[in-house]
Amino acid sequence: MSFYVLVVDDEPDLEALFRQQFRRDLRTGRFRMEFATSAPTALRRAVEIREASLILILSDINMPGMTGLELLPVVRAARPDVPVIMITAYGDAETRRRAIEHGAEGLLTKPIDFALLRQQIDARLEQAA
Amino acid sequence: MLGSGYMGGKTQQPLPDSLELQLRESLEREAATAEILRVIASSPAGFGPIFAAIAERSKKLVNGLSTAVLHLKNDTLHLAAFTRRSEVADATLISLFPLKLSDVDWYERTISEARPVQIEDCELGFAGLPGLLDLSRKRGFRSVALIPLLGHSGSIGIISVTRAETGNFREEHIRLLRTFADQAVIAIENARLFNEVQARTTELAQSLENLRVAQDRLVQTEKLASLGQLTAGIAHEIKNPLNFVNNFSALSLELTDELNEVLKQATFAEKIRAEVDELSSLLKENLEKVVQHGKRADSIVKNMLLHSREGSGERRSADINALVGESLNLAYHGARAEKSAFNITLKRELDPDAGIIDLYPQEITRVLLNLISNGFYAVTKRKQTAGEGFEPTLCASTRSERDRVEIRIRDNGAGIPEEVKEKMFNPFFTTKPAGEGTGLGLSICHDIIVKQHGGSIDVATEPGVFTEFIVTLPRIAAAQIHTGGKK
Numbered sequence: 001m002s003f004y005v006l007v008v009d010d011e012p013d014l015e016a017l018f019r020q021q022f023r024r025d026l027r028t029g030r031f032r033m034e035f036a037t038s039a040p041t042a043l044r045r046a047v048e049i050r051e052a053s054l055i056l057i058l059s060d061i062n063m064p065g066m067t068g069l070e071l072l073p074v075v076r077a078a079r080p081d082v083p084v085i086m087i088t089a090y091g092d093a094e095t096r097r098r099a100i101e102h103g104a105e106g107l108l109t110k111p112i113d114f115a116l117l118r119q120q121i122d123a124r125l126e127q128a129a
Numbered sequence: 130m131l132g133s134g135y136m137g138g139k140t141q142q143p144l145p146d147s148l149e150l151q152l153r154e155s156l157e158r159e160a161a162t163a164e165i166l167r168v169i170a171s172s173p174a175g176f177g178p179i180f181a182a183i184a185e186r187s188k189k190l191v192n193g194l195s196t197a198v199l200h201l202k203n204d205t206l207h208l209a210a211f212t213r214r215s216e217v218a219d220a221t222l223i224s225l226f227p228l229k230l231s232d233v234d235w236y237e238r239t240i241s242e243a244r245p246v247q248i249e250d251c252e253l254g255f256a257g258l259p260g261l262l263d264l265s266r267k268r269g270f271r272s273v274a275l276i277p278l279l280g281h282s283g284s285i286g287i288i289s290v291t292r293a294e295t296g297n298f299r300e301e302h303i304r305l306l307r308t309f310a311d312q313a314v315i316a317i318e319n320a321r322l323f324n325e326v327q328a329r330t331t332e333l334a335q336s337l338e339n340l341r342v343a344q345d346r347l348v349q350t351e352k353l354a355s356l357g358q359l360t361a362g363i364a365h366e367i368k369n370p371l372n373f374v375n376n377f378s379a380l381s382l383e384l385t386d387e388l389n390e391v392l393k394q395a396t397f398a399e400k401i402r403a404e405v406d407e408l409s410s411l412l413k414e415n416l417e418k419v420v421q422h423g424k425r426a427d428s429i430v431k432n433m434l435l436h437s438r439e440g441s442g443e444r445r446s447a448d449i450n451a452l453v454g455e456s457l458n459l460a461y462h463g464a465r466a467e468k469s470a471f472n473i474t475l476k477r478e479l480d481p482d483a484g485i486i487d488l489y490p491q492e493i494t495r496v497l498l499n500l501i502s503n504g505f506y507a508v509t510k511r512k513q514t515a516g517e518g519f520e521p522t523l524c525a526s527t528r529s530e531r532d533r534v535e536i537r538i539r540d541n542g543a544g545i546p547e548e549v550k551e552k553m554f555n556p557f558f559t560t561k562p563a564g565e566g567t568g569l570g571l572s573i574c575h576d577i578i579v580k581q582h583g584g585s586i587d588v589a590t591e592p593g594v595f596t597e598f599i600v601t602l603p604r605i606a607a608a609q610i611h612t613g614g615k616k
Contacts, residue, residue, distance in 0.1 A: 011369065017376050020384070089368045090434075110368075111375040111427065 003031040003128055004049050005121060008042040008059040008068065009087070021114050022121075031055070031125060039066035046079050054082050055124040058108075058117075061088040061095070072102040085120060087112060154190075158305055161186040165309065169316045179316040180210030183309050187290050188212050191302040194270045197222065198313065199287040201240065201278075204230045209286065218268040225260055233258060239275040240284040245303050248273040250295045271295045276306045278314050285317060350579050353554055357576050360556045360569070364433035371426055378419040385413045432569045433556075447490040449534050449602075450479040453525050456497035463498075464505050473508060478526035483534050486604055488582055493602075496574045496586075500538040500598045501525070503570065506561075507542025507596055533584070536600040544592035553588075578602070 007018055015035040025031055034049065036042035039059075046057060057075060061068035068086055075084060083105040088095060091109035099107045108117060168182040184196040197211040208226040213219055230237050235254065239246045248254035249272055251265040265271070270291030278286040288310050292298070298306075389409050397405060457475060464471045501523065508521035521541065528535040545553065552558045554575045559568030578586045583603055590596040 011373070013373055017373070017380065020380055021376075089365075089372065111372040111379075114376075114380075 004034055004054045005031055006034045006057045008036045010037050010063040012037055039071040043075055046075050055128045057082055057084045058087055061086055069102050076103040161190055165312050183313050184210045184212050187309055193290045194293045195268055195291050197289045201286045214268050221264050221267045239277050239287050243277050243279055243284055246275045247297055274298045276310045278310050280314050353575050356556050360433045364430045368430050375423040378416055378423055382416045429567050432567045444489050446485045446487050448485050449483040449527055452493055456494050457525050460498050460501035473521040473523055476524035480527045480529045482529035483527040492577045496577050499570045499574050504540035507540050511543040533601050533603045537597055539597040541595050544594055544596055545590040546592050
């Protein structure tokens with residue numbers, strides 16, 4: 001069974017960035033990455049991906065249409081077993097508080113600190129293994 | 130041409146003596162009246178000169194001995210003007226006034242009956258009034274005519290004309306004096322109105338000036354606020370693409386390293402190897418530059434975002450003196466950490482009554498840190514050109530006022546030139562070399578103090594001598610004023 005990380009961001013270039021950043025892990029099949037450029041697409045994929053294999057959802061907050069904070073409670077209800085980490089350009093205390101309040105497990109700020117993100121993914125992989 | 134025959138035919142005939150005298154007198158009267166009117170017109174503010182002219186002319190036209198103009202204020206007669214006699218006689222006259230109206234029946238009657246009153250013989254009329262009797266003897270008059278000055282709301286004074294001989298004044302002289310009295314009233318009324326208008330004008334000019342200052346402040350505040358919003362808006366837009374630049378450049382740097390590793394294993398002709406090495410090392414250096422400047426841009430954008438004042442921390446009661454003290458220590462240690470050679474004399478003049486204010490402590494600390502660091506920068510700059518004796522000093526003081534607290538940060542540094550002073554609160558205005566300052570510090574300070582706390586920030590400075598920033602915070606600060614940000 002392969003493990004999935006689902007990334008939600010309206011910026012399509014984020015996929016290239018992530019795929020390059022984690023190219024070794026992806027090449028060796030340590031985990032896979034799925035990308036969605038809108039909250040509804042992400043929600044559909046979250047349900048489609050088989051139960052235990054989805055280990056983490058990373059979501060942007062500011063997106064046209066449904067925002068990350070709106071997506072959060074819905075996706076948590078659909079997949080209570082999958083932790084969600086928000087990724088935003090604005091890491092102020094208020095945004096952090098609201099993200100946690102809506103059910104996020106954590107909040108990372110942009111520009112993304114990939115070392116930190118890697119730690120988070122590694123931790124989920126260990127739990128799942 | 131019709132009347133020319135008559136005019137040409139007119140012959141000059143001598144006038145009878147009595148008629149000539151009459152004409153001359155009436156001419157003199159007209160001349161006197163005209164002169165008084167001229168004086169009225171030329172001295173709008175005070176009636177001293179007018180009274181003097183009336184006194185002088187009255188005396189002359191009625192063959193009088195002397196004249197005095199008395200001004201009635203609060204039931205008391207004041208000597209407004211008089212014609213000179215001898216020094217002793219004048220002194221006696223002056224010493225009689227101010228005089229209560231009720232003390233002299235003659236004066237009281239003149240005022241209450243609002244018509245001229247005559248004293249035919251002072252030796253009889255002033256019996257029982259030793260002061261006036263003494264006066265009449267010293268100034269040498271025997272009869273007096275008292276003419277009331279009739280204003281809109283009753284009598285406002287008296288013209289007193291004296292003669293050396295006893296008996297009544299001539300009818301036409303009394304008439305003339307009444308004319309003068311009327312003119313005097315006009316003059317007094319004029320002066321009163323003039324002074325009133327002038328006082329009002331001064332008052333209006335002052336309130337206009339106040340209004341203008343307030344308006345300038347408001348315009349400045351609004352301008353800065355909209356610039357601040359614009360700044361934050363631009364930052365929002367730039368932040369996302371900039372994040373990509375930063376992430377991709379950092380990633381590319383890693384990839385270049387990996388590429389170099391791969392290239393090391395490959396076999397190339399010597400010439401190509403040299404070229405590959407050179408190109409890959411240039412690529413790496415360039416990417417390092419992109420990363421470095423990307424970080425710089427990111428820190429500017431972060432500063433710009435502070436203008437949107439989201440996440441400005443919590444509002445709570447805080448001890449003003451403690452905030453100032455902490456900021457001073459923080460700034461000092463910060464400066465020392467950056468440059469160990471940095472030294473300055475720090476002074477604290479904290480008013481123990483400054484007390485506790487409801488505010489955003491984080492934000493106020495940010496402002497203080499900014500102002501203090503600016504002070505440090507200014508003294509460092511002055512030290513570069515100043516002589517041996519220069520001792521860098523920065524003083525932080527607080528002062529409690531009834532409904533507000535004042536914080537002053539004063540340094541003896543380079544000072545601020547006038548043209549800089551005008552623009553220094555504008556976003557992106559900086560005098561520092563590229564890369565050393567974003568030009569957002571004072572702009573954000575202004576936002577925090579004026580917009581968020583409803584206070585004011587002013588500066589007093591003299592180039593090459595000192596700069597003092599004065600922050601004023603209302604005691605009922607942030608609560609009512611702050612409406613921005615999130616709930």
